[in-house]
Each structure stands twice: as C-alpha cells, then as structure tokens.
Amino acid sequence: MPELPEVEVVRLGLAPAVTDAIVTAVDVYDERAITRHDHRRGSFADRLTGRSMLAPQRRGKFIWIPLEPAGRLAAGEGRPDALLAHLGMTGQLLLRDAWARPEDEPHVRVRIELRHPSHAELAVFFRDQRTFGSLALDELVSTDAGDAVPSQVLHIARDPIDPLFDDRAFLASLMRKNSAIKRVLLDQRAISGVGNIYADEALWAARIHPEQPASSLSRAKTRLLLDEIRLVLGKALTEGGTSFDAQYVNVNGQAGYFAHSLNAYGREGRPCPRCGTPIVRVSFMNRSSHYCPRDQRLR
DNA sequence: AGAATGACCTGCGCGC
DNA sequence: TGCGCGCAGGTCATTC
Structure with a gap:
C-alpha cells in the first residue's frame, strides 16, 4: 500500500x-x-x-x-x-x-x-x-x-524528490516509450515511489488519460506531469500520507490525512472536483484506474 | 524490450 | 448468519 x-x-x-x-x-x-x-x-x-x-x-x-x-x-x-x-x-x-x-x-x-x-x-x-x-x-x-x-x-530508479533525480533524462525516456503513461509511472525502474494512488492523482491534475501512450505526450505535458507528481507527493507528505483504514499508519500508529484531499482515486461515481463529471473507474494492469472522462481524454 | 499473467497473502464489504 | 466473490497503497518471475 x-x-x-x-x-x-x-x-x-x-x-x-x-x-x-x-x-x-x-x-x-x-x-x-x-x-x-x-x-x-x-x-x-x-x-x-x-x-x-x-x-x-x-x-x-x-x-x-x-x-x-x-x-x-x-x-x-x-x-x-x-x-x-x-x-x-x-x-x-x-x-x-x-x-x-x-x-x-x-x-x-x-x-x-x-x-x-x-x-x-x-x-x-x-x-x-x-x-x-x-x-x-x-x-x-x-x-x-x-x-x-x-x-x-539497485534496479530502482531515483524518486522525484531525490536531489539527484534527473528530470531531463526522465522526460526524454517518456518520449521513447509507447506504453501507457500510467504503466510507465508504476514502473519503478523509470521513476520510483509512485503507486496506484498518486499515479491517478498526478494524471488527474495534469489532465492526462492513464492509457495515453507516453510517447504521444507533448514536452510541455510531460513537464506538467512531473511537476504534478512532485506536488501531490509533497502535499501528501505534509499531511502525513494517505490512510483509508488502519493499514497505513506512522511509527506511532497514527493515520495520515491526505485521503481527504484525493481528487480521483477511490472516487468512482463522485463528481470531478474540477468539472463535476462523475469520476470513472476502469480495470487496468489488474488494478483500478480512476479518472475524469471529460478532462482526461484519450487522444 | 514490452506486455500479459500469475504468484505471493489476509481481511473486508457486498450481494445473495 | 453464512458463503462466495471482488477488491485492496506492491513486487517479482515467467511466458510470449
């Protein structure tokens, strides 16, 4: 988790x-x-x-x-x-x-x-x-x-809050991958630390469909996505992480608050905070993707 | 090289 | 009330 x-x-x-x-x-x-x-x-x-x-x-x-x-x-x-x-x-x-x-x-x-x-x-x-x-x-x-x-x-990529994370190399690697962008975000060899929750949240923030091929994104869009990844990870960190139940707690057994700030993940059927369209959930890679069908179009 | 699948596990909520 | 099913913050090995 x-x-x-x-x-x-x-x-x-x-x-x-x-x-x-x-x-x-x-x-x-x-x-x-x-x-x-x-x-x-x-x-x-x-x-x-x-x-x-x-x-x-x-x-x-x-x-x-x-x-x-x-x-x-x-x-x-x-x-x-x-x-x-x-x-x-x-x-x-x-x-x-x-x-x-x-x-x-x-x-x-x-x-x-x-x-x-x-x-x-x-x-x-x-x-x-x-x-x-x-x-x-x-x-x-x-x-x-x-x-x-x-x-x-050793095989795990640096994470985006590591000072040595190479933005340019990561953005360039996206341009070369025909895989769905969410698949790349979840591949810990490409960028680490992002899992199912924050992948969905960052893609929602950047208005990118999870199954959009990475290589089809504009340079500006990939730049925006990386910025949004950092934003959502940073905000979640300051709020103590995301807890849905007792499974995620800090070393003192306390839950985090970020679940209240989620915009897409776990919000199937509830209105997109941006446009009001109901968030949809689809099966992807044996798990769930949540996104706004209006803001995050497959292009 | 990339994609798809299954294995590894327990527990919860749901519909019947 | 009980049972079966689907679902859950992840990674890794194996197959094609």
Whole structure:
C-alpha cells in the first residue's frame, strides 16, 4: 500500500529512535516476513543482533537502515550492509515500549529490540497483514553517483524528490516509450515511489488519460506531469500520507490525512472536483484506474 | 524490450 | 448468519 509519502513518514519517524541504537534482540515469528533475506549469508536474526544502526534512508518505497560495519577485525566480514524493509501492501514499522508484547496485537511478524544511548529501551515491531512486505539484511553497493544503496534497490530508479533525480533524462525516456503513461509511472525502474494512488492523482491534475501512450505526450505535458507528481507527493507528505483504514499508519500508529484531499482515486461515481463529471473507474494492469472522462481524454 | 499473467497473502464489504 | 466473490497503497518471475 504505502507509496513514497507514507514510506517517508515512516522513515522520518524511525530516525530519532533508531539512529545510534544497538540491536539487543531479534525475534522472527513468521519467516514470510524475511523472504527478501538471503539466508546463504547467515541468519537474519544472528547477523542483525549486536549491530549498531545509522540514519535511515529511502529510495522510492524501499527504506533501509545502514549498519555500522561489523567485525572490522574479522577478515572478509567488513562489507557494509543495511537492514532493508519494503512494506508491500500492508506492512508497518511501529515503535513500541520494550515491554510491549507482540502477541497483544495482530500480525506482528518481527520484533527488533533496541538499546539507545539517550532514550529508554524500545522495540520496533514489523506488522504485516498480507505478508507482501519483507525485511532483509542486504549488502550496500555504491552507485555511479557515489551514494550507497542495498543491492536489491539497485534496479530502482531515483524518486522525484531525490536531489539527484534527473528530470531531463526522465522526460526524454517518456518520449521513447509507447506504453501507457500510467504503466510507465508504476514502473519503478523509470521513476520510483509512485503507486496506484498518486499515479491517478498526478494524471488527474495534469489532465492526462492513464492509457495515453507516453510517447504521444507533448514536452510541455510531460513537464506538467512531473511537476504534478512532485506536488501531490509533497502535499501528501505534509499531511502525513494517505490512510483509508488502519493499514497505513506512522511509527506511532497514527493515520495520515491526505485521503481527504484525493481528487480521483477511490472516487468512482463522485463528481470531478474540477468539472463535476462523475469520476470513472476502469480495470487496468489488474488494478483500478480512476479518472475524469471529460478532462482526461484519450487522444 | 514490452506486455500479459500469475504468484505471493489476509481481511473486508457486498450481494445473495 | 453464512458463503462466495471482488477488491485492496506492491513486487517479482515467467511466458510470449
């Protein structure tokens, strides 16, 4: 579920709690919660326990906490790595008191206990109803630009609020793709962080039909679309993300407010806020697209 | 290379 | 009340 704004809210909430913390215990209650972990390099819990955390990072919908190099004295053990998380559709990272019991709430798949130099002991609970999300320990790999990302994130494009996102290259790539524009927006190799909600919202704002071939858009239209993507992501972030139910919450369990600001997504049959025409919902890529049939014409 | 499909899961609301 | 169906913020592997 969570898209860039929701994941960023989680990252910001984790930062003060986990940065400089030491992992004192790791409990995995459901192995499906660590399907991204490569067991050939050692068990998730064993490798994480005792490690020291640095400031959490994010690219698109992936979030990771780099770890202080472990066993610097042990030859071959010093490769930089990170605790990687993808929330999938229903994953949550929640801060809990150290004494809180995982069995007292549903779907707690992993518990990570932390000791911190400047605040009380606490635990991070990874909750996930549908188990599409996953944690892993993953090796950090340097990019061409000099930053480091987990190996599983290498194929993910930079997101549009990354200072190193290349606007010109992205706009040029749109010109070369004959795929439907929404398909391109959802392809995390082209631009990351945009999911079904914000794709529909940005396309509504830019008055582009979701199935319009990317290459058929004018330069001005693609420019407008990128601007609208940034606007909607930024606004959602300041409002704490989009929550329809209890599935998306921040690290303290609180919902975001952006659902009240949606113009197209989830508004089938309700009037377009711009022109009053009922919003339609169509099936596309095994999910739903919402758009205004009057403002967003296929050309 | 791009497109289509299915797999991975649980839970909710709806109509019957 | 209970059952089956469709639907849900995502990613990845496999096929054509």
